[in-house]
Amino acid sequence: MTTTDATTGTNAPWLIVGLGNPGPGYAANRHNVGFMVADLLADRIGGTFKRGQKAQAQIVEGRLGSPGPGSRRVVLAKPMSYMNLSGGPVTALRDFYKIPVANIVAVHDELDIDYGVLRLKIGGGDNGHNGLKSITKSLGPEYHRVRFGIGRPPGRMPVADFVLKDFSGAERKELDYFVDRAADAVEALVTEGLERAQSTYNS
Numbered sequence: 001m002t003t004t005d006a007t008t009g010t011n012a013p014w015l016i017v018g019l020g021n022p023g024p025g026y027a028a029n030r031h032n033v034g035f036m037v038a039d040l041l042a043d044r045i046g047g048t049f050k051r052g053q054k055a056q057a058q059i060v061e062g063r064l065g066s067p068g069p070g071s072r073r074v075v076l077a078k079p080m081s082y083m084n085l086s087g088g089p090v091t092a093l094r095d096f097y098k099i100p101v102a103n104i105v106a107v108h109d110e111l112d113i114d115y116g117v118l119r120l121k122i123g124g125g126d127n128g129h130n131g132l133k134s135i136t137k138s139l140g141p142e143y144h145r146v147r148f149g150i151g152r153p154p155g156r157m158p159v160a161d162f163v164l165k166d167f168s169g170a171e172r173k174e175l176d177y178f179v180d181r182a183a184d185a186v187e188a189l190v191t192e193g194l195e196r197a198q199s200t201y202n203s
Contacts, residue, residue, distance in 0.1 A: 014075070030150045057093060059076060061073075071191070094139065106145050109148055185200075
């Protein structure tokens with residue numbers, strides 16, 4: 001028997017998209033924190049990212065949440081198209097798995113939030129984030145976002161330089177904790193619903 005997802009009223013899986021750029025040169029960048037969260041979620045479900053057959057993305061399929069009716073079927077994805085073309089792979093995965101937009105979660109870095117602070121929401125603008133801009137162009141704005149604060153660049157450093165730099169030494173001391181908390185927030189979102197997840201993780 002198929003269990004209906006109580007958070008959305010649908011039997012479709014959730015598509016959780018960690019945003020970032022492919023390749024080792026970008027791996028530790030601030031802009032790649034979405035990939036970091038996706039990697040941790042893959043570890044939690046005991047999966048390994050593999051190249052998807054139907055999209056330019058690496059994917060893992062599994063379940064999040066405690067075993068039983070409260071768990072949720074998920075597809076974790078890391079687009080391999082580079083950030084500003086993320087919408088193509090996300091749309092291909094949406095179509096292949098027949099996932100409603102309301103079951104899509106984008107995990108991404110956010111300049112206008114202090115480092116490590118989380119904000120969960122559904123819909124809204126892209127705030128200049130090229131990954132969100134591409135997804136919204138393809139799907140419209142009504143998908144979930146888990147926004148991971150990275151703060152603003154110091155002084156007059158251009159935003160593009162700041163997001164494509166690695167986290168600082170001081171930031172890295174707390175990075176594992178914040179990534180773990182962001183993964184917890186994603187799990188709460190898909191298993192408990194947005195409102196309860198916001199009450200716990202929107203600090």
